[in-house]
Amino acid sequence: MLAWQVHRNGEPSEVMRLEEVDRPTPGEGQLLLKVRAANINFPDALLCRGQYQVRPPLPFTPGVEICGETEDGRRVIANPVLPGGGLAEYVVADAGAVLPAPEALDDAEAAALHIGYQTGWFGLHRRAALKEGETLLVHAAAGGVGSAAVQLGKAAGARVIGVVGGTEKAAVARDLGCDVVIDRRADDIVAAVKEATDGRGADVIYDPVGGDAYAKSAKCVAFEGRIVVVGFASGDIPAPALNHALVKNYSIMGLHWGLYATKDPGSIGRCHATLTEYAAKGLIKPLVSERVAFKDAADAVQRVADGTTTGRLVVVPDGASR
Known part of the structure; x- marks a missing residue:
């Protein structure tokens, strides 16, 4: 073969x-x-x-x-x-x-x-406990991992802010259903998030990028917000300032989806059943x-x-x- x-x-x-x-x-x-x-x-x-x-x-x-x-x-x-x-x-x-x-x-x-949507579901629901009506910020919203998180966020009833790089990707993010789209090449991410949330910031931030994306996330996360670290597509692994997390009262949580296969394998099948139902209803694609x-x-x-x-x-x- x-x-x-x-x-x-x-x-x-x-x-x-x-x-x-x-x-x-x-x-x-x-x-x-x-x-x-x-x-x-x-x-x-x-x-x-x-x-x-x-x-x-x-x-x-x-x-x-x-x-x-x-x-x-x-x-x-x-x-x-x-x-x-x-x-x-x-x-x-x-x-x-x-x-x-x-x-x-x-x-x-x-x-x-499988990987993208399982990662999104576990990150948003199992780790960050995303609630209906909360604001979800997704970095690289037009990418494979980010687009899955956008759709899952909308399915959960969240208001979704998508961060992208460039006008073409901004159009894709809008088509996916992002309520607000921020072009990191042209916009000030922190100022734009605060403007879109009346100064509160994002309740949940989904970050598969790392580097500067994480640094900006820490500046625009809401009180009792949750930053979900999914990966480091930028190649830059940030070192969080834990004193900043303490002062602003937010959580930093990692998501290694592969661990569930050994630590809680039954959860993967249950998640797949949910994703299959979402697909049948047209909530995700x-x-x-x-x-x-x-x-x-x-x-x-x-x-x-x-x-x-x-x-x-x-x-x-x-x-x-x-």
Whole structure:
């Protein structure tokens, strides 16, 4: 079969190579899945660079999230078992972690559901306890992770402020349903948030960016507000001033969604049932901005790494299995 392989760490466009490899063999408790669509996540770029918290042995195939098909014809979503990631024609996945793909979503949308929306739901509800009527600020609101948080915030009845970079992404954020859109390239984020909230600030801030985004968040978080740290797409990991959190009376909380698989695995299935219901009602729909040909996967991973994309890029295999 064909698979994208990484033999050395570096930038995705430089180290990913399309090669012929053996079809994987499932072990005990695993399933063989034919890949119908593979969503590209920022961790795929970090895997290529050797900067992710998981470092699979070389060579490996990136792709941490797919919509696949079981040998008995069921359409499912799964996280492939590394080093055999989803940018391939076939993968293996742990049977106990495979979930049914929502009927309301096509293959590309289903491939983009699992990680982003589970992270959003756990971050906003389990960690931050977002309430109806509160103000939610989402950084990188037009991106894959941010767009999921925007939709989930609206579904929860929150007023959503989206922060983006550039006019094109601002238009995307408005289409997603953001009540207020702030262009960080043209606007003063802190002043704009305070103006939009009559000086109160945002009750919940969802930050997958880090760096300057976090610094601005600390200046515009409300009394008893919650900053949810989701990731560091900027590459800059901030060092919070805890005296500032004390004086302003706000909380800083981390969200590592992957831990729930080991600490509370049943919660993932319950969340998926909720997300499936939301999808059926039209409350959420992954923003798939581009369906990418299999041959162009390396370029797509690089574009996600560079932060130039909106929504999700999803790779669709050509079906040329061997």
